[in-house]
């Protein structure tokens with residue numbers, strides 16, 4: 001079961017981070033967001049956290065290897081994919097208009 | 101079902117073949133295209149690969165059957181009854197007519213009076229029950245029921261794919277089931293989840309539907325990809341190149357596909373940044389797709405391919421799917437999407453990927469596995485003719501459909517005028533469509549003829565390396581006479597004698613000395629033998645229970661809610677009866693499993709198969725709960741008619757009840773298990789947990805009491821649903837606890853037989869923790885307001 005988690009957790013947390021940033025963006029555009037609080041820095045922080053989380057996972061997996069070579073190789077590759085995905089898919093927070 | 105969907109498709113093409121066609125009126129046309137999409141997606145694509153899986157997977161894994169054979173049967177009957185209902189509705193002219201994705205407000209009572217939309221919501225949800233059942237079963241089977249020594253790295257590639265797909269079903273279907281529940285309660289009880297003036301939002305449906313809908317297209321594609329990865333290396337007389345990379349690609353595709361859903365909603369006015377997230381994610385999935393394609397091409401390169409019929413269909417797949425993937429990436433680019441959304445260009449894209457990416461590989465799979473099913477070698481060569489009708493015919497049709505989409509023809513219009521200039525293209529598309537259909541009909545004839553009269557074949561005709569070919573053909577119902585020990589990814593190549601050894605009983609559990617159907621349970625990663633599981637005998641219960649379940653889902657069509665309630669009680673009673681037939685009233689101790697090992701029975705371990713099944717069923721349940729919270733948060737942030745007039749605020753007593761209840765639910769089963777381990781009676785723990793369930797239910801009921809009218813605002817309706825979710829799960833926990841009490845009293849528990857108490861613990865933990873979160877979500881806005 002630990003092996004199954006090694007393989008699945010980084011990607012699952014990419015999804016959580018991606019959805020979290022999207023939810024944050026929705027929130028910044030809603031009436032609940034305080035007028036005087038700028039949205040973009042908050043979004044950038046969200047993006048950074050999502051990427052950081054993936055970096056930590058990658059580090060954890062490389063530090064505590066699975067006894068199976070196959071699982072170790074594949075889980076490292078998947079953690080790297082998750083890191084790239086986190087960096088790429090939330091990039092719009094830096095590039096586009098926020099609520100248009 | 102594929103044939104029915106095909107006939108409907110031909111009706112559509114006949115209607116669109118000429119302008120101002122008088123073949124069908126709009127009312128009929130709407131039903132026909134809606135049913136075409138619904139039948140193909142829900143009644144053909146998913147059930148077909150599930151059926152192939154239930155049939156083939158145990159053989160591939162070298163085990164005797166799926167983990168829960170009676171659940172397979174139950175799922176099958178649910179599917180059959182649900183599908184039959186849809187067909188009857190179509191014949192009676194009561195079929196849904198709002199498109200396969202059923203957007204409100206078109207599907208609300210105001211614009212869809214009559215029961216047509218209800219047929220969709222209720223029958224499809226009913227059929228979903230069978231998909232969830234199959235998914236739980238596949239996950240447990242792949243993780244726990246394999247040949248000894250078949251570690252994760254030695255699993256047949258199809259097992260990986262289908263494991264991934266099953267987890268996707270468990271996490272993608274719940275949002276849509278929730279959406280259907282919301283829409284049906286709105287239609288039946290007027291709870292205004294999608295009515296803007298009362299605090300609802302029609303866009304919520306689109307989110308919930310596509311949260312399911314995009315993963316769904318990968319749920320359909322990945323099993324076919326698994327078939328390709330299985331068949332292609334055999335056709336190329338080699339082994340799969342880059343096994344690890346392919347597994348990685350399948351897993352990443354599965355998860356990434358959950359981050360694409362908004363690309364179906366690019367034209368709904370969502371802010372640009374939101375669109376950009378999903379455009380970025382959509383382009384990203386091209387990467388793992390490409391990894392798979394290159395692994396397959398590399399496999400062909402490394403081997404010596406032979407052009408048998410399955411290979412021909414796989415080539416058809418390559419030629420078609422790659423185009424469909426590219427039009428998909430085009431559609432994922434927002435400005436292009438704005439131009440062609442809801443035109444026939446989208447129709448062409450989805451048919452390229454669905455037919456090219458699913459139907460063609462599945463035809464290959466049917467031909468490839470035909471010897472296992474019929475025991476015969478194909479003799480008549482109608483299949484080749486069929487191929488040359490289907491593939492070119494398909495391309496003629498849907499290339500034309502791309503073009504007419506670019507020329508501005510909207511989808512789902514029932515007719516058009518000659519001045520539109522679409523007449524000739526449409527005629528071409530229709531002619532191609534009929535050629536394709538004739539080709540598919542020929543395939544059916546080919547298979548039927550060859551199954552009936554071709555000559556008997558020999559074992560493993562393709563020279564494959566995986567275990568499903570180690571049995572005599574057609575394969576016997578118990579699959580393997582003994583459960584082998586494997587040392588590599590391709591056991592038949594590693595040990596050409598393995599088939600004989602299996603048949604001679606040199607594996608595990610060869611002699612039925614205990615006069616019951618037994619199979620091996622192994623560890624999830626290394627597949628070391630752990631337990632001996634007993635499979636049930638033949639039983640009529642699944643059928644009866646499926647009929648009762650059908651009444652629960654379908655009686656509301658006639659507003660017969662009382663009948664549905666009674667049927668629900670019957671379902672519960674039958675489920676308990678079902679569970680009762682497992683287990684034993686005495687400790688058997690270690691059993692002789694063959695090859696000099698002795699293992700405990702699965703009834704005498706802390707994690708029996710039922711525990712694993714519950715775990716994954718609860719994963720689906722947790723996703724359902726997450727979707728509910730998402731819907732609530734969505735309305736709270738974006739619905740125009742919010743905030744509601746007032747928020748509910750909790751009383752101190754309610755909060756106490758909730759906390760104490762959840763704590764008791766967590767502690768009770770643990771106390772009970774500990775008492776059993778020490779050979780004491782578990783009663784105190786069980787009673788504590790039951791009391792906890794009662795307290796939490798009371799806390800949930802306080803919300804209903806505070807807001808008596810769920811029809812007044814979407815907020816109130818959501819509160820009712822949150823409370824309902826809590827009460828449903830505390831009730832389930834209570835039923836399970838009461839059941840465990842009876843089991844203990846009847847002697848089904850001991851210091852080793854604690855599995856059932858541990859299963860109750862899972863359900864209590866779930867009820868307690870989701871209960872706390874749900875009530876916190878209900879109360880927090882009121883606390884801060």
Ligand code: HEM
Nearest residue numbers: 317321363364382428429431432441442446450453454457
């Ligand atoms: C196995 C692969 C695929 C399948 C089975 C599939 C299936 C579908 C289906 C059924 C629809 C139509 C939904 C509807 O509106 O009724 C659709 C639309 C769409 N697909 Fe795919 N698709 C696949 C791959 C892709 C890929 C790889 C992409 C992009 C990277 C993509 C992007 C889109 C987009 C953007 C739309 C929405 C177009 C619109 O409504 O404006 N698809 N796809």
Ligand SMILES: [Cu+2]
Nearest residue numbers: 314360363364
């Ligand atoms: Cu999609």
